[in-house]
Amino acid sequence: MPKALKNLIKFICFFGIGVLLIWLVTKDLTPAEWDQMNQAFHRANYWLVIPAVILGIASHWFRATRWKLLMKPLGHQPTTLNTFFAVMVGYLANLAVPRLGEVTRCGILAQYEKIPADKLVGTMIAERAVDMLCLILLMALTVLTQAEVLGSYVNREILTPIGNKIANANFVQLLILLLILAAVIGIAIWLLKKFARSKAAVTIKSLARGVMEGILSIGKMENKWAFIFQSILIWGCYLSQVYIGFYCLAETNHLGIPAALAVLVIGSIGMIVTPGGIGAYQTLVQKTLELYGINKVIGFAFGWIIWVVQTILVIVLGFISLIALPIYNKNRSQNNNTASAN
Template identity: 45%
Template sequence: MRKSIFTILQYSFFLGLGILFVWLSIRKIDHLQWLQIKDALQRARHWLIFPVFILLLLSHYFRALRWKILMEPMGYHPSTFNTFAAVMIGYLVNAGVPRLGEVVKCTLLSRYENVRADRLVGTIVMERAVDLVSLIIVFVLALIFQGHVIGGYVSHSFGKFFTDKTGHASIQKIVIVLAVIITIVGVLFFLLRRFGHIDAVAKIKHVIRGILHGLSSIKFIKHKGIFLFYSVLIWSLYLASTTIGIYALQETAHLGIGGGLTTLAVGSVGMVLTPGGIGAYPLLVAKLMGLYGLNEDTIGNALGWLLWSVQTIIIIGAGVIFSGLFSYHNKRKQNIESRQQYTEQNIDIT
């Protein structure tokens, strides 16, 4: 019961946050600007949406292949179809309830494959760590190649948090942040050791052990080169799909791959903030277009909502399709294996 209430509260919070971002992105748009947004979308090169669909779907496919590589050191070899289906269904669930999709895809895969869901959680953590490093690299590349556009804004925004009123670095703020992080880690460690005999805490420790076991698998990856290749390929496909999406609007086509790089960096943050990036993704992309000298209320919003809509359609469409195919495929597979076993038994008897 408590878990259900927590899930509802979590969903309500992130959905509310998304609605807030939606309101922030459209609250200043008047009737004339709505007409300009509509006009920009109508004049867009709509045929470019198809390759964006293909590239995004490929990125999810290679993410499934990369996940399989992380499972190999634990002796797990699930089928590519089941792994890909679990990834897409996980994305679909994440669009509604953040982070729940990670649990769901591990549980689904363990249902029809010889894998343990708790150990798969560690591979998910490893994936997220790699994605975080990849996103940081994307931000660094964006600052290097598009620093003349976003450098001043980034330094001004983040610099205020760690500076005092005079504009100098605030040692006090930095120390407070570090102290809070260390305190949180220390308290969690103490609680797990002190109350380890309680069932709920014991279960948490069991999950943590499973996570650590999964994390340790990175040391034993047999195909490190392919894992790195897939990681680079995934983010390259993200960049390519975003850049093609930018070319779709005539007003943003001149931004090219540089604009795609900054849009990917900023948009990725929006995808993390709210379920499926609703509200946050279009808002951040619109603000970014303002830095390029475009009208963020019209062209910025048109591009933001166009890119977000394409990604969301892929997640919902593919997620729903694979939700239906997943069970059908595995039950059919089980029936075929059962018939084969029955046939072999009859042959042995005769």
């Protein structure tokens, strides 16, 4: 199958999931709830978008400078602008097809900075591994600092319903459930043994090994503390964007850092699920804000406001970067030639 067709099918599938999630959330809204959402959009304080955009640009800039730190031990020092442009074009590509952006930004930097693509892929894997580690740590922090809120939700929505079903089940139903569970575990073990040496399994093992090596390589970096500090700055910008966003709506302006942390963590999962997070981000943000007493309509509206600001920023900066890349590098080449001549 041609790669372009495969990417198109991927996009349609993931985009379809996003549209389905939006439909599931909005299909039961009453006319009064639609009106409430419309009023929330009209009453929002959009002046606060300005500091949110500044923080968004800063987070992308820190990501570019952090990526440069990973290339330095390999003997390559690309310009910060080329690295920033590559990052933004990568984000733009991710809006079309999830994970396409990683390949795109490596290709751009390889083209304009003459860095071997395989080395760039290694740095990209290391960077993504660190981001995943940061997200896991933030998840743990969210659970530890908000055990009462999250614990009551899990107990109410998950543990209690399951407990009730088990309590009301008869012996035959429990036996069938145990047999199904045993069968699933048995099939999983059989599949793992049978396909342990398959191409897919080898690829997954190689990726996992690369991720682990990427994380461990941070400790060997000359500027590891600068790398850690910039990672904190990136996620700090993300958190600040959400927190400032709370003040856009009267219904959410009382929420604090803990709620912003929960929205950041759960919303980040939504950004991974569908292209640019469409549908998944808004839905997960809505469900998260319900834990803090925000009704579903306002929660959904808030999710859309944050998502639209982030997405427009990526689109604008992505297209500016596409235009700026050849112009910047042409001028850079001419300046280098002039300097050599002198």
